[in-house]
Amino acid sequence: MARVVVDVMLKPEILDPQGQAVQRALPRLGFDGVADVRQGKRFELELAGPVDEAALARVREMAATFLANTVIEDFEVRVEEAAAEAAPVTVSGGLS
Template structure:
């Protein structure tokens, strides 16, 4: 079994209203020194059996077709944990 993480973030050129909202709230809570905040999604996938290169390629396909919108988002895949 392996745990694979897919991080999906808006492309840098895309406006991020959620990130801006968080950034705007920080001074009101007394936090300074944070020049930008961007918010995205994180997916953790538990993969059955051995994490072969074919399986990893499949996760990339899942990330591209289901977990992200390639027009406005970028994604990164990394292996978090491998058991057995």
């Protein structure tokens, strides 16, 4: 199986009130130096077959038809590279 990622963002000329709210909140939380925030959506699609040009064209069609509102949003389709196998990490917490 292969994973294809569709990132959807508001077009630059579209006002982003959620991004602006996050930008205003960051300094109050102690995170300074952020000049702009834009909010978006990420879709991860697991494809059953190979990711060839036909499959990517189909995903682009899905994005343009259903996942993004192309009047106000842009989207990008990309194949996510297989993550390298990492050693398991154990996190523990609580009182000792």
